[in-house]
Amino acid sequence: MSPYPEQGAVIFPIRPPYILGETxxxxxxxxxxxxxxxxxxxxxxxxxxxxxxxxxxxxxxxxxxxxxxxxxxxxxxxxxxxxxxxxxxxxxxxxxxxxxxxxxxxxxxxxxxxxxxxxxxxxxxxxxxxxxxxxxxxxxxxxxxxxxxxxxxxxxxxxxxxxxxxxxxxxxxxxxxxxxxxxxxxLAAERYVVGRLGGLPRIFDPVLDGLPLGDAVNLMQRLGCCLTAGRDVRFGRLPTERRSEMMLAGYHAIQRGPEGVEEALELLLAAPGRLDQLRVQIGQLYCWFSRLPKGRLQSWMAERIANVVRRHRISWQGWDRHVGSSPVPDRISASQAKLLFGSGWERTVAVLEAAGLRCELQDRCRPTVDRRQVQMLAKRLETLVDVNALAKRVGITPASVRKLVEAEILPLDPLGQTASAFPRFDPAAVEAILGKMAGRAPFVASPPKGSACLAAAARSVGIVPLCRALLEGRLAPIGQLEAGPGFKRIFVPTTGIVEACRVRELPQVTLSEAGRILRMRQYGLALIAGTGLIPVGENSRGRRVLDRRDVEQFGSRFVSTTELARSRSTSARAILSRLTAAGCRPAIELAVRGQIEIRLFDRSCEIYLKTPQMKARERSAPSDIQGRYPV
Structure with a gap:
């Protein structure tokens, strides 16, 4: 017979009988x-x-x-x-x-x-x-x-x-x-699949029987992957040989009913994970779930996820559109809190942690926080003001506000510092400080005679000494207005204000103040403090401070070429050349990246800088003094 018979002829004379089940x-x-x-x-x-x-x-x-x-x-x-x-x-x-x-x-x-x-x-x-x-x-x-x-x-x-x-x-x-x-x-899962395809007696399951077989296989494999493959393993990267093991584990979980499926999800939520992230397996399960067409499987899985979310109070966004209402209406996630705060993700998390609303972070993934507390916290953050707004509110300049903050007189709001990169103040806390300054001063309708408001008095004695004198009781206000900016409604007497506000020498000084004492740049002083030549401590605000006696003792022992040049009306390079020619070596020399930044000499080096005329004048000075002021 020709392998290519003409069209219309009998193509295959031999017709083998069809066997049931054959493709x-x-x-x-x-x-x-x-x-x-x-x-x-x-x-x-x-x-x-x-x-x-x-x-x-x-x-x-x-x-x-x-x-x-x-x-x-x-x-x-x-x-x-x-x-x-x-x-x-x-x-x-x-x-x-x-x-x-x-x-x-x-x-x-x-x-x-x-x-x-x-x-x-x-x-x-x-x-x-x-x-x-x-x-x-x-x-x-x-x-x-x-x-x-x-x-x-x-x-x-x-x-x-x-x-x-x-x-x-x-x-x-x-x-x-x-x-x-x-x-x-x-092979229990394989028996169920082949039974539905007619190759074996059918095995009935109340959950899987209501789903298309393809969806039932997917459900078994996805749940089995969550149970056997680990929480951070991707389903698509697993070898095909493991699909049977995963399908079996998922089949056994489904046989236990809805509780078995929910327990499979809870196993992945039990151990701590990365910050605010669902496990990879749960994320993959949701991606598969979100692509399901509307039907029994989607609604059934949405109910299982809702029960897990309700018990663990976690944030699993996206799936909630598949259920009638949120199972945790009184809880929100950090992402939702970010919208209320109007700030970035990192600052939102920092604010929640600073407020003590995320204490369960180490116990479960994607933690939620109380919605009412977050809303109250957001309203509190809205009441905070920045430097310019506070300056306008209290009647002083922004520079004066910064000075008061540096002097630790005006407190920064801790949550405001966490929520913003710029200083934030609580108006209530500032008003409390102003109330302490006002003390028991009587309310008056007009400024008393011989008085000046705090804003005007600060121009003569300084804002920081004035406020410290009021807080320490060395200066008492004589009246206050009922309304107006804080520093313009409190009045102090103009007489004796200078003596009352005279600055006392504090036992501790900041780096900037120590730099002014030593006539040295703050950068250079920080290098010296970093080497331990001057002991460094911390104040209540965590700022670095130095002991005044250590600073004064350091200044009495060492001198810089800049200071020597200023006292002699010459250049630092000329002073350095003369000291080098005289064989005087620096007592302290600090270099950064191969470049010398600090060069200090012992104060005894000044003897090498004296001219012959200065030496002659010093030799004659004692006799002149004796003749002029007899002992």
Whole structure:
């Protein structure tokens, strides 16, 4: 018979009977083999009918040569595209990625059963099963052996249409491949899937039975991945061999009912994780869940997630649009608090931690905070003012406000410092300081005679000495107005104000004040303090301070070339040259990155800078003093 008969003639005179459960490509391969062809030399291939069309359920070529009832059975057991973009196999809906089209998998045990059964007067032929193309099935639940797709002789992947049903391109018999046995106890999920596809007696499950089989497989695999793969492992990077293990773990969790699914999610939330991040597995589960079409699976999973969120009070944003109302209406996440504060993420987290609202951070991921407390905190932050607003409010300049802050008279708000990069003040705290300054001064309708407001008095004695004198009781106000800016409504007497505000020498000085005492730049003084030549401490605000006696003692021992040059009306370079020529070496020399920044000499070096006239004047000075002031 010619392999290419004319169109309209009988193409295949031998028609092997159809075996229930056989796919379109499997029957077609048996059909062409029964008529003495292989696939490449068959009439289907010569007419442009591809094996890919048959594997995807296009059976129009078979409809011209077979009975319509047989073609309908073939369509039932062959994966075919649905109108919704999915795949239908044995009446069950799958996603295209869940079906293997090109790879021909087989079970040696099933073929052994075919060989041992009679089919009419002859032996039942070996054939392909439709459920072998489901990617989630790694093993055959009927015989507890692994499904194979490679030739044991050449290790080539078996492709549909490259050879016959049971032989490889190299000629090896695939039915004689050695079996790879798997424990029967690990095939519960496979039994459920094959049972729904008609290959085994069906196993009923109240949760999975209400879902399309593709969604049920996805649910089992996703939950199993959460239970077995670890909390920070990505599902797509796991090897295919582990899918069976994951599907089994998910199947057992679903068998326990909704509680089993919720416990699977809670296991990933139990251990501490990264700041404000869901576990990778939960994130992947949500990504899969969010892409689900509206239906029973989506609403069922949304209810499970809502229960977990409610019990753990966590923030899992995005899924809440799938439920009627939020299970934690009195809680919000840090991201939602950020919108209330109007600040960035890091500052929002810092404010919540400073306010003590995120104490559970180490116990669970994505913690939520009390909505009412956050709203109250946001209102409090709105009442804080900056330097310019405070200066206008109290009636002084912004520079005076900064001086009072540096002198620790006006307090900075701790939450304001955390929430903003600029100083923030609580008006109530500032008014309390002004109330202490006013003391028991009586309220007057107009300024008393011989008095000046604090803003005016500060111009003569300084804002810091004036405020300290008022707070320490060395100066008492004589009246205050009922309204007006704080520093303009308190009045002090103009007489005796200078004596009362005279600055006392404090035992501790800041770096800037110590620099003025030593006539040295603050940068250079910081280098000296860093080496330990002058002991450094901290005040109540955490600022570095120096002991006044240590500073004065240091200044009495050492002198810089700049100070020597100023006292002699010359340049520092000239002073350094004269000291070097006299063989006087620096007592302290500090370098930064190879460049000398600090060079100090002992004060005894001044003897090398005296001119002959100065030395002669010093020799004659004692006799003049004795003659002028007799002892």
């Amino acid at each position: 379109a490509c499997g029957y077609t391969l048996r059909l062409v083999e029964a008529n003495g062809y292989d696939w490449r030399r068959s009439t289907f291939a010569s007419r442009g009918i591809r094996m890919k069309d048959l594997t995807h359920g296009t059976t129009s070529a078979l409809a011209r040569i077979l009975d319509p009832a047989i073609v309908e059975r073939i369509d039932w057991f062959t994966p075919r595209a649905s109108e919704t973009g999915g795949v239908i196999l044995c009446g069950e809906a799958f996603q295209p990625s869940q079906i293997l089209y090109d790879r021909q998998r087989f079970c040696v045990g099933c073929w052994a059963d075919d060989s041992g059964r009679s089919y009419g007067s002859s032996r039942r032929p070996l054939h392909l099963r439709g459920w072998w193309s489901v990617a989630a099935l790694i093993s055959c639940p009927l015989h507890a052996i692994r499904l194979l797709d490679r030739c044991a002789e050449c290790s080539r992947t078996n492709r549909i249409g490259q050879a016959s049903c049971t032989s490889c391109m190299c000629g090896a018999d695939l039915a004689r491949v050695a079996r790879i046995e798997v424990p029967s106890s690990t």
